[in-house]
Amino acid sequence: MAAITYEIDKTEKTYVAFEGETLQELEEFLYSGQIFKDCCGYIVYEDETKRLELSIAALKDYGVYLGFAGEEDVWLSVCDRSNLCNLLDVWGDGLYVSEGLFINPALAWDAICQFVENGSRSSEIEWMSYDELPEEGNCIC
Numbered sequence: 001m002a003a004i005t006y007e008i009d010k011t012e013k014t015y016v017a018f019e020g021e022t023l024q025e026l027e028e029f030l031y032s033g034q035i036f037k038d039c040c041g042y043i044v045y046e047d048e049t050k051r052l053e054l055s056i057a058a059l060k061d062y063g064v065y066l067g068f069a070g071e072e073d074v075w076l077s078v079c080d081r082s083n084l085c086n087l088l089d090v091w092g093d094g095l096y097v098s099e100g101l102f103i104n105p106a107l108a109w110d111a112i113c114q115f116v117e118n119g120s121r122s123s124e125i126e127w128m129s130y131d132e133l134p135e136e137g138n139c140i141c
Contacts, residue, residue, distance in 0.1 A: 008041030045119040064108035067141040074130035
């Protein structure tokens, strides 16, 4: 059976940390009224054969970034490839992610649920390899 752990901080007015194990706890912490709270962190999916990590950064004005780190590769959610060099500061203190990597929050939430359930990447999202990110771009992974 897989173990799921979360380590996420809300980045709105003050930092509020969350560590937990259930999807319901995460949903209550982050996602209410179809709106993600501004946040940054990761979810770990681990079973007897693999350890996978899903990085998350959400900014209400832009959407949600997801970074999937598999056994040997890293995949990034992508919405607009033409906007990968425009960087957004997700913490307000120098942690930058390319604007083109932020996707629709509802789509991101579905992908988070799928990751928690079986450790897989959602086929509903366009993903790009970390190697495709331009030198001027940035991500969390």
